[in-house]
Amino acid sequence: MSDANDTPQQKYNTLLSSGKLTADEGQVLAIKELDTLYFSLLRNTNKSWQFWVSSSAPQGVYLFGGVGRGKTMLMDLFFSACPDRDKQRLHFHHFIEKIHAQLAKLQGDKNPLQIIAKQWAKEIKVLCFDEFFVSDIGDAMIMARLFNALFEQGVVLVATSNAKPEQLYYNGLQRARFLPTIDLINAHCHVINVAGEEDHRFRYGRSSRHYFINLPHAEFEAGFLSAHSQVMHDSTMTVHGRALSYLLKTDDALLIDFMALCSGPRSANDYMFLAEQFSVVYIANVPIMGKEATGKVIVHGIEDSYQREKQQLDEHTLDDEARRFIALVDEFYDCHKLLVINAQADINELYQGKKLSFEYARTQSRIVEMQNW
Numbered sequence: 001m002s003d004a005n006d007t008p009q010q011k012y013n014t015l016l017s018s019g020k021l022t023a024d025e026g027q028v029l030a031i032k033e034l035d036t037l038y039f040s041l042l043r044n045t046n047k048s049w050q051f052w053v054s055s056s057a058p059q060g061v062y063l064f065g066g067v068g069r070g071k072t073m074l075m076d077l078f079f080s081a082c083p084d085r086d087k088q089r090l091h092f093h094h095f096i097e098k099i100h101a102q103l104a105k106l107q108g109d110k111n112p113l114q115i116i117a118k119q120w121a122k123e124i125k126v127l128c129f130d131e132f133f134v135s136d137i138g139d140a141m142i143m144a145r146l147f148n149a150l151f152e153q154g155v156v157l158v159a160t161s162n163a164k165p166e167q168l169y170y171n172g173l174q175r176a177r178f179l180p181t182i183d184l185i186n187a188h189c190h191v192i193n194v195a196g197e198e199d200h201r202f203r204y205g206r207s208s209r210h211y212f213i214n215l216p217h218a219e220f221e222a223g224f225l226s227a228h229s230q231v232m233h234d235s236t237m238t239v240h241g242r243a244l245s246y247l248l249k250t251d252d253a254l255l256i257d258f259m260a261l262c263s264g265p266r267s268a269n270d271y272m273f274l275a276e277q278f279s280v281v282y283i284a285n286v287p288i289m290g291k292e293a294t295g296k297v298i299v300h301g302i303e304d305s306y307q308r309e310k311q312q313l314d315e316h317t318l319d320d321e322a323r324r325f326i327a328l329v330d331e332f333y334d335c336h337k338l339l340v341i342n343a344q345a346d347i348n349e350l351y352q353g354k355k356l357s358f359e360y361a362r363t364q365s366r367i368v369e370m371q372n373w
Contacts, residue, residue, distance in 0.1 A: 008078045009035040026196040027070050033061050033192050034078040034158070041082065041126065041156070060157035062132075062185055064164045065194035067365040071160035072130050074194070078158060079128050089128040091334045093268045093327070096139055099146065113142060117149030129159040130334060131362075134169040134178065144180035151188050158189075162362060165191060209371050210340045211347060217284060220342045224248050224255045224282050239270050247284065255282040262324040271324075271331040279337055286343035289322040290353020322356050326363045333366040338373055 006014065012031045015021040040058040061078075063071045079089045090098075099116065106112035120127070127150070134140050150157070161168070165185045169178045185191070212220065225231060228250045236243045242265065248255035254274070261283060274281060332339050343350055347367050351360040 006081060007035055008038050008074075008081045011077045011081060012074070021070075024070065024196055024198065026065065026194040027074060030061075030063055030071075030074050030192050030194050031077065033190050034074060037061055037156070037158070037190075038078060038081055057151075057154040057156055060159070060189040062157070062159050062161070062165065062189040062191045063194050064161045064191070065196070067162060067362040068198075068369075069194045069196055071194050075128055075130065075158055075160050079126075082126060086124050087126040087128070088124045089130070091330070092129050092132045093331065094272065095129060096136075097269060097272070099142070103142075113145045114149050117146065117153050117155075120150065121153030121155050124155065126156045126158065129157070131330060132159040132161040132168075133163065134172070134181075137173045140169050140172055140178040140181075141174070143178060144184065147181055147184045151184060157185075159185075162358070164193070210338060210373070211367060211371060212340075212342045213346060214344060215342050217342070220282065220284055221248065221255065223340075224253065228253045239273050242270075244270075248282075252278055253280045253282070254278050255284065257284050258286045258325075259321070262321040262328065266324050268327045268331060271328045275331050275335040275337045280340060281332070281337070282340040282342075284342050286325075286341055286350065287318060287321075288345050288349065289318040289325070289351045290356065292317045319353055319355050322351050322353070322360065326356065326359050329363045329366050333370065336373075338370060339367070341367070 009031055012021070012027070016023060021027075037058060037060065063074060065071055076089070079087065102116045102119070103112055106115055109115060134143060147157075163170075165182045168182060169175055172178065225248070228248075230250055232249045234245075234247060235249070236245050237249070238244070244256075245260045246254055246256045254277075261281075329339065347364050350364075351357065
């Protein structure tokens, strides 16, 4: 059993010896780098943090690789090993939300990103990002100045991503203004490829405890009603000032139609709210997405994916809904909240377009892992 005082390497070894993990060369390389960072952050055996200036701050770690390679798990082992103070772990969506909220409060101030960086540095020395990617031009424009300010304050970054730094915001609008961010990551982090072919989320098989294909809606509702009591039927709730229609709701669970949840003006912030409110969300009538071309062409610069085979992509039906579905799964997975899905097709057939195929690979893997929750 892992001890609270174990190092990242010791925690990883415990998982190996217990059979919860299988030996993986890419993970071994990554945990060694995280273990090195862990010891460079500690002053001595009493586990108090070093106090450093930016010139002496240790280099962080940037882990990248395919879906299911264990990047998040490795970062979490590092995070749990670190002393409880002066650290923070965030999904990148949450980090961006916090930054924009702070920027709104500092409108009219000179150098607001410097102010924000100093505020963060007063409270944390180690900042852990899960799923680091940039898909919005507004976010891309502030990243270089923000990261430069954070690094100047001595903040150490540990991040996971499906893309190496050079692939971030690939083909994005005005990408030249994002390139300094890539240079900063490479200068302040050891970049580690958690290489390998195995998706560890599939190691327990592909069961479908929480994923149904064309289950009659009455049976899907009956499953909800058998598991939850004091149910409210067919009403609306308010999420960030907008009405959201649902089919069934309790204090801790929600059953909702896919189009109500993923069509229209919905964002990652809405899904953050739902993940805070509910332990489980049942999603009915999830359609096949990206199956047919709409006739529209997505031109270079639309930042939905940072890995593109070409600079023009055909838009397909329900691509917008697919993008929101991906954000929904990311949020619930990160919060370890369950999604129960009734869909028109198997998980690997649910998105059939090209525009979001890179992102959907992560979604597919995460839904599969949820089946073991």
